[in-house]
Amino acid sequence: MSSDKMNRGRRSSINRHVQWAHVHGSSSLAKRDINNSSYPEYKSRSDFGQQPRRYYLGNTTQQHILVVGVNSIGTDNSYSFGNRTPTPLVRTDASLMSETTEQQRRPWFIWIISIIEICVFIGELIYNWVLIGRPIETDLSKNPLFGPNAFLLINMGASFSPCMHAIDGITNNVGSTKFPCPSSSPLGGTGCTLSELCGLGGVSSTPNQWYRFIIPIFLHVGIVHIALNLIGQLLIAAEVEKKIGAIRIAIIYFASGIFGFILGSNFAPNGLARVGCSGSLFGTIAISLLNLLYHWKKIANPKIQLIVHLIDIIMSFALGLLPGVDNFSHVGGFIMGLLFGLAILSSPTNFGRALKPKRSKRAKNEWNNLRSYEKFFRNRPRGWWMWWLVRFIAVGMVIAIFVTFTESFYTGRIQCSWCKYISCLPVNGWCDVGMLNTNSST
Structure with missing residues (x-):
């Protein structure tokens, strides 16, 4: 048959x-x-x-x-x-499988960090209750965001320059008892040394509590402050983590938050106590914007989404000009998010695709004999190599600005008289908030 x-x-x-x-x-x-x-x-x-x-x-x-x-x-x-x-x-479609994987991921890092921040804020309220007798400051002129005393935040680790480096006329005599006390409710109440105000082991003749670049990420001024930041984290940062994973979001989260405080420490008035995870949140906003640009052709209505992103960013920076809001953290976090995003995110669509190898038997045998790292670099388009150059430049810029502004904070090498207007409007004395009087009597 x-x-x-x-x-x-x-x-x-x-x-x-x-x-x-x-x-x-x-x-x-x-x-x-x-x-x-x-x-x-x-x-x-x-x-x-x-x-x-x-x-x-x-x-x-x-x-x-x-x-x-x-x-x-x-x-x-x-x-x-x-x-x-x-x-x-x-x-x-491979992109459909990628979307399915993203939906199945859980933003564990953002969930955990948000829980930690809530617990720390509860600790702030308890500490304020123990020292002053009430969980929040009842005088809204001192804290309109329904939170603890400002001096208590300094004592718990807020970014406060006199506790972090020497300031002429302020830290020359750290044993003086003319500094406010953490339990002082009225503004201007004195009677404590700088070590008692700073806490965390106190300070010497040359203060250097460098960890105040990190601790403030977990602190918040009040209920309104932490509520707004948590909403942003759970809506924006959680979605970003689903796309890039927990390790990358953790790196960007802390790098953006830390650099925001470093930038502000260079240019903000010395008397301001700055706290919050706004810098970290703006770093994730920068990643969300990069993801939109990277996958422009795969996203529905990308122009509308771009407009929404830009409006959100502009409005957030505009709100940072109001008194009591640290716009330096916003700016620094956004810059660091962009640079770290360029450095560690995957390449844009079509940049990372390897060219198809030849179908001949000899070419297949040659391909099978290659080592894994050789296969990774073989048949890559020119755009892929150019993008890796962009990555290296971004890494170099991250290192450069971290080192430059950290060194400048301790030496005062960078002087900028107008930079304070990044975080304030010159009306009603807003830009004078936080200026320390360095005379001998106060």
């Missing part, structure tokens, strides 16, 4: 059995006959012997059995047995 007749007989047998199974509500017989049939030589039976998930039964003359199986790399392939050669009928 010829092979053509044998194939026709085999196909008709499969069709009859599957049709009978469909009518009588059983799929085990159809599955067994499919597994026992012959398949193309370059496919093993294990590739097709999985549990069938879907059947399409047509008429008896032009019937196709559609079996959707999952292969070893996780993509769905469908094969039609109407002829000898398998025909792909269904293809799962």
